[in-house]
Amino acid sequence: MKKLSVSELAKLYGYSRQAIYAHINKGNLSKGSDGLIDFVEALRVFGEPQKKETTVNQSQSINSQNLTEVDLLKRQVDILEKQLNQALLRENQSLERESFYQEQIEAMQRLLEAPKPQITQSGDHGSVQPEPATEAKEEVIAMPPKEPEVIENKRIPVPEHVEPEPEKRGFWSRFFRPYD
Structure with missing residues (x-):
């Protein structure tokens, strides 16, 4: 006699495995000790497969x-x-x-x-006076403005901020503050 597994029986009859297990749990269908179902038993319960x-x-x-x-x-x-x-x-x-x-x-x-005016300091006043303009400077100012040049990937250096090194202190000054 031919024996079938639950999944083979489900494929043969077009049922889901859960439906086959439901028939087994109800006692309508029985499995052998090897876990397989006899084809004759399936014929008794489900009839001829179509x-x-x-x-x-x-x-x-x-x-x-x-x-x-x-x-x-x-x-x-x-x-x-x-x-x-x-x-x-x-x-x-x-x-x-x-x-x-x-x-x-x-x-x-x-x-x-852009051109910057030169600044000079005179004496003790601390006053700032621009340098008198010369003829050469006037000529440069009188020229028509240049078209801006296209500069690609030119990097402008940024000055780094450097922290001043702290004052060196002795071992005990870490625990006791010196009198200032």
Whole structure:
């Protein structure tokens, strides 16, 4: 006699494994000591297996699996489109920010390159007087303004702030403050 496992029996009759186990728990169907079910026992409970229904059930399950896969893939495409749109938005924002900062840098460089009047101190007053203008300076001022040069990737050095080294103290001065 042929013996079948629960999953084989479920496939043969088109039932779920839980339905087979429900019949076993009710006592309608019995398993052998090896955990397998006799085909004769299955015939008694379920009757003859019908091949046509199993193919219809299989095709329906295949169609439903394909539909769920298609739905899943459509959702993934939608998610990826949203992520792409967000990435493009972030890229545009970063390009705008970059152009804004580049304009700021160019403006700062023009300010740094502007001619500065020389300042001299006279005597003890501490008063500041600009140096008298010479003819050469007047000529430079009279010239039309230059077009700003485009400088790419020019770095302006930033002076580092150096902390002064603290005063060295002895061992006991850590616990007792000296009189000042």
